[in-house]
Amino acid sequence: MTAMLEVAGLGHTYQAKDGAHTAIADLSFTVGTGELVCVVGPSGCGKSTLLRTISGLISPTSGDVTLHGDAVRGVPDDLAVVFQDYSRSLFPWLSVQKNVEFPLRHSLRRRARKARVAEALEWVGLTGAARKYPWQLSGGMQQRVAIARALAYRPALLLMDEPFASVDAQTRFELEDLLLRVRTEYDTTVLVVTHDIDESVYLGDRILVLSSSPAAVVADLRVDLPAQRDQITTRESESFVALRGEVARLLNVGRSSKELRAQRHADERQAARWAEAERAETGRIDVPRQSTR
Numbered sequence: 001m002t003a004m005l006e007v008a009g010l011g012h013t014y015q016a017k018d019g020a021h022t023a024i025a026d027l028s029f030t031v032g033t034g035e036l037v038c039v040v041g042p043s044g045c046g047k048s049t050l051l052r053t054i055s056g057l058i059s060p061t062s063g064d065v066t067l068h069g070d071a072v073r074g075v076p077d078d079l080a081v082v083f084q085d086y087s088r089s090l091f092p093w094l095s096v097q098k099n100v101e102f103p104l105r106h107s108l109r110r111r112a113r114k115a116r117v118a119e120a121l122e123w124v125g126l127t128g129a130a131r132k133y134p135w136q137l138s139g140g141m142q143q144r145v146a147i148a149r150a151l152a153y154r155p156a157l158l159l160m161d162e163p164f165a166s167v168d169a170q171t172r173f174e175l176e177d178l179l180l181r182v183r184t185e186y187d188t189t190v191l192v193v194t195h196d197i198d199e200s201v202y203l204g205d206r207i208l209v210l211s212s213s214p215a216a217v218v219a220d221l222r223v224d225l226p227a228q229r230d231q232i233t234t235r236e237s238e239s240f241v242a243l244r245g246e247v248a249r250l251l252n253v254g255r256s257s258k259e260l261r262a263q264r265h266a267d268e269r270q271a272a273r274w275a276e277a278e279r280a281e282t283g284r285i286d287v288p289r290q291s292t293r
């Protein structure tokens with residue numbers, strides 16, 4: 001499988017008022033054409049930052065992202081992103097239909113555009129809402145519009161940041177199956193950030209497990225499940241349950257090592273405070289206390 005996306009030594013440090021913050025340190029991985037890779041990691045570890053750098057929305061402070069062998073500098077044409085924050089991703093002054101149509105306005109003629117939009121709205125179960133405006137829809141419906149817009153565009157690379165977090169469980173299952181169907185039909189390469197371990201196993205060909213911030217790749221797991229998946233039988237299978245356990249363990253290991261580090265730093269700070277207090281009390285600076293024995 002040829003690598004469509006290559007992330008090499010990627011790092012990003014945000015400059016904020018209260019100082020610099022390194023969100024991702026040294027991330028490297030590749031994604032093959034037509035592959036669906038899920039990214040899981042502790043909250044705040046840098047997953048959204050990773051997607052923002054891949055999509056060219058922010059420039060990494062170190063490392064490279066290449067798409068079809070070309071360095072990403074700015075948002076590539078054949079890429080679509082579904083953001084976590086649906087409330088900011090749709091144009092409130094455009095109807096649902098016009099929102100989905102928007103990215104297609106220069107690439108397709110009117111009739112083809114309309115057909116593409118109608119198909120995508122049907123996929124996400126929103127045919128009846130085509131003439132409504134985003135503010136007339138629930139959060140979950142707005143997110144389905146954002147998903148329809150991304151799918152209608154038929155991008156070569158689709159980046160999704162917690163795409164199904166705001167929809168109910170049944171709709172979530174339907175959208176997961178829709179994503180699997182569409183990516184098989186159009187050979188779309190997909191990178192999905194999710195907090196849901198089960199979802200990462202159900203959707204992924206591979207799962208990238210990230211460490212706590214600054215994110216690094218803890219594991220790159222191949223999902224050894226049949227390509228044809230089913231919400232009930234796949235989730236009940238032994239391989240599914242085993243892999244789910246492995247991902248959970250890897251995430252917990254990452255979390256506990258972070259906690260241990262934080263605890264160690266806290267202990268060191270506490271020890272330094274005690275030593276300082278002792279110095280102040282005894283008036284000594286560097287002379288070790290004599291043994292009382």
Ligand SMILES: Nc1ncnc2c1ncn2[C@@H]1O[C@H](COP(=O)(O)OP(=O)(O)OP(=O)(O)O)[C@@H](O)[C@H]1O
Pocket residue numbers: 014015016021022023041042043044045046047048049050213
């Ligand atoms: N614009 C910014 N300026 C400064 N720091 C930022 C900025 N955006 C994100 N960060 C910090 O970078 C780190 C990674 O953030 P990011 O949103 O990428 O994590 P995440 O893994 O997607 O989080 P979550 O799982 O909660 O969605 C966090 O500590 C966050 O506070």
